[in-house]
Amino acid sequence: xxxxxxxxxxxxxxxxxxxxxxxxxxxxxxxxxxxxxxxxxxxxxxxxxxxxxxxxxxxxxxxxxxxxxxxxxxxxxxxxxxxxxxxxxxxxxxxxxxxxxxxxxxxxxxxxxxxxxxxxxxxxxxxxxxxxxxxxxxxxxxxxxxxxxxxxxxxxxxxxxxxxxxxxxxxxxxxxxxxxxxxxxxxxxxxxxxxxxxxxxxxxxxxxxxxxxxxxxxxxxxxxxxxxxxxxxxxxxxxxxxxxxxxxxxxxxxxxxxxxxxxxxxxxxxxxxxxxxxxxxxxxxxxxxxxxxxxxxxxxxxxxxxxxxxxxxxxxxxxxxxxxxxxxxxxxxxxxxxxxxxxxxxxxxxxxxxxxxxxxxxxxxxxxxxxxxxxxxxxxxxxxxxxxxxxxxxxxxxxxxxxxxxxxxx
Amino acid sequence: xxxxxxxxxxxxxxxxxxxxxxxxxxxxxxxxxxxxxxxxxxxxxxxxxxxxxxxxxxxxxxxxxxxxxxxxxxxxxxxxxxxxxxxxxxxxxxxxxxxxxxxxxxxxxxxxxxxxxxxxxxxxxxxxxxxxxxxxxxxxxxxxxxxxxxxxxxxxxxxxxxxxxxxxxxxxxxxxxxxxxxxxxxxxxxxxxxxxxxxxxxxxxxxxxxxxxxxxxxxxxxxxxxxxxxxxxxxxxxxxxxxxxxx
Numbered sequence: 261x262x263x264x265x266x267x268x269x270x271x272x273x274x275x276x277x278x279x280x281x282x283x284x285x286x287x288x289x290x291x292x293x294x295x296x297x298x299x300x301x302x303x304x305x306x307x308x309x310x311x312x313x314x315x316x317x318x319x320x321x322x323x324x325x326x327x328x329x330x331x332x333x334x335x336x337x338x339x340x341x342x343x344x345x346x347x348x349x350x351x352x353x354x355x356x357x358x359x360x361x362x363x364x365x366x367x368x369x370x371x372x373x374x375x376x377x378x379x380x381x382x383x384x385x386x387x388x389x390x391x392x393x394x395x396x397x398x399x400x401x402x403x404x405x406x407x408x409x410x411x412x413x414x415x416x417x418x419x420x421x422x423x424x425x426x427x428x429x430x431x432x433x434x435x436x437x438x439x440x441x442x443x444x445x446x447x448x449x450x451x452x453x454x455x456x457x458x459x460x461x462x463x464x465x466x467x468x469x470x471x472x473x474x475x476x477x478x479x480x481x482x483x484x485x486x487x488x489x490x491x492x493x494x495x496x497x498x499x500x501x502x503x504x505x506x507x508x509x510x511x512x513x514x515x516x517x518x519x520x521x522x523x524x525x526x527x528x529x530x531x532x533x534x535x536x537x538x539x540x541x542x543x544x545x546x547x548x549x550x551x552x553x554x555x556x557x558x559x560x561x562x563x564x565x566x567x568x569x570x571x572x573x574x575x576x577x578x579x580x581x582x583x584x585x586x587x588x589x590x591x592x593x594x595x596x597x598x599x600x601x602x603x604x605x606x607x608x609x610x611x612x613x614x615x616x617x618x619x620x621x622x623x624x625x626x627x628x629x630x631x632x633x634x635x636x637x638x639x640x641x642x643x644x645x646x647x648x649x650x651x652x653x654x655x656x657x658x659x660x661x662x663x664x665x666x667x668x669x670x
Numbered sequence: 671x672x673x674x675x676x677x678x679x680x681x682x683x684x685x686x687x688x689x690x691x692x693x694x695x696x697x698x699x700x701x702x703x704x705x706x707x708x709x710x711x712x713x714x715x716x717x718x719x720x721x722x723x724x725x726x727x728x729x730x731x732x733x734x735x736x737x738x739x740x741x742x743x744x745x746x747x748x749x750x751x752x753x754x755x756x757x758x759x760x761x762x763x764x765x766x767x768x769x770x771x772x773x774x775x776x777x778x779x780x781x782x783x784x785x786x787x788x789x790x791x792x793x794x795x796x797x798x799x800x801x802x803x804x805x806x807x808x809x810x811x812x813x814x815x816x817x818x819x820x821x822x823x824x825x826x827x828x829x830x831x832x833x834x835x836x837x838x839x840x841x842x843x844x845x846x847x848x849x850x851x852x853x854x855x856x857x858x859x860x861x862x863x864x865x866x867x868x869x870x871x872x873x874x875x876x877x878x879x880x881x882x883x884x885x886x887x888x889x890x891x892x893x894x895x896x897x898x899x900x901x902x903x904x905x906x907x908x909x910x911x912x913x914x915x916x917x
Binding site for chain 1: 754
């Protein structure tokens with residue numbers, strides 16, 4: 261037992277004392293914040309710029325063959341509708357630069373849903389400006405008969421639903437019920453992206469730097485694997501706590517500075533609810549899924565001869581973890597689909613699928629238990645194979661372990 | 671009568687369907703350097719791994735102090751494997767203490783031993799450096815330090831001087847001599863016959879998994895009517911027959 265404690269401490273400290281560990285941990289949220297910030301600022305600046313271009317467009321001719329454009333809207337934009345028969349002449353003026361642009365709304369606009377723009381230059385900003393102008397003229401003309409500005413705004417942007425959901429005859433927290441188990445999906449990916457690969461690196465490095473043989477003289481292969489797994493789990497916990505701390509600090513700063521965080525679907529941080537079964541199954545799927553993938557990674561590292569070779573095999577597991585996102589709509593809206601059933605119980609996809617289905621509450625209690633049991637069996641098999649691969653391959657420096665050898669009775 | 675610390679009887683080993691060792695038997699006594707010789711692939715490392723409990727024997731018994739070794743009872747053994755290396759990203763002192771703890775030493779005892787050893791091999795100033803910052807020879811000294819931690823009763827050194835300069839080679843051989851004087855049994859695997867002549871009390875030459883010569887250095891030389899162990903080795907590997915010769 262004391263050896264296990266030494267292994268856990270050694271493996272844990274080896275990972276978290278690396279400067280690269282903290283650089284990545286700090287750099288990722290910073291980079292994400294920078295990307296989001298730059299995107300928001302860039303979009304705002306771009307929208308403002310286009311709006312300015314639209315305002316400055318006065319040398320633009322408009323021909324309306326559809327009869328849908330309201331001439332009051334056009335004149336309010338300090339522009340004039342041109343007669344239909346002047347099309348050729350106006351187009352020629354655009355070509356020679358006398359006119360900035362020509363917008364032509366065709367007769368079949370309602371069915372064809374397309375209008376023409378002729379532009380004097382290839383300037384992309386000007387193209388955006390003219391397109392925005394043409395869109396605005398059309399939409400405002402169409403919405404004008406609705407009357408009040410409020411109704412026009414409602415027609416343009418729609419409205420949000422104030423949703424009340426019932427379960428077993430009782431009002432639920434609606435989408436707020438999805439947040440806590442939904443965060444477990446995010447947590448799984450954080451752990452998956454960082455910690456699972458530590459298992460691969462840890463075993464591969466020990467093989468590559470040839471320290472394995474000295475260790476195995478004093479430690480059983482199973483103890484070494486379990487020690488590494490527990491150490492990597494602690495590393496994951498450290499990462500989760502670090503990111504949670506950052507999130508809390510970010511939230512407190514937002515609240516302190518008076519910024520309200522607007523969440524979609526009526527979600528509210530103070531209304532997040534924690535229900536026993538979704539949290540129980542979510543945390544169980546997270547832990548068992550993590551251990552299962554860690555087992556796969558250990559097998560890849562132990563059975564191959566180098567970290568590079570192990571990484572090639574590990575990409576299969578990464579693909580497996582991301583496949584569910586190609587079926588996200590089906591998973592959420594059509595849980596009875598046979599593909600969803602298959603992926604729920606298929607080892608490589610089961611952790612993510614079950615976490616998603618658990619979050620949106622479309623698994624029955626019986627199915628949740630069945631999925632947990634199946635995943636548990638796969639986890640045990642994966643760790644058994646990992647220990648076996650480790651025993652066979654730990655001291656095999658020149659050739660990978662064959663699959664047939666791995667499952668051969670000894 | 672002196673009791674052997676290592677006793678191997680009728681040991682056979684099959685790995686991946688291939689017979690690696692055939693009915694090997696030998697004893698190693700306390701305070702003795704036992705030269706375990708043979709060309710590459712003859713089965714020396716496999717024998718040592720089985721003795722240490724890393725591999726399971728297909729037949730026979732391999733005992734250390736009258737018991738089969740397991741990782742839990744291997745603390746009495748110091749092992750410097752042929753394929754050796756250390757945690758390159760870890761610090762020198764931390765690595766030595768870690769291995770000491772795996773051998774069952776207390777943290778402070780392992781620390782004191784490590785600092786004293788580093789002082790002796792003139793690496794005290796490198797204690798807090800990462801292993802990857804050390805030269806190959808310096809890393810090898812650390813590995814020897816790890817092997818001799820905890821006063822092992824049996825020391826297994828697999829080509830310990832490979833890659834060492836003459837100064838460090840002398841230092842290592844001096845340490846082996848000291849341990850021998852203190853009663854430690856040493857299984858010494860090497861391809862350098864002058865080391866055998868200088869250090870060994872007993873020797874065994876392995877060919878194709880079988881013992882081809884076994885006895886004291888003088889006995890083996892006499893048996894093969896050779897002036898040197900190198901000549902014995904060459905004559906065995908030039909032989910076609912597979913008869914075991916016990917001097």
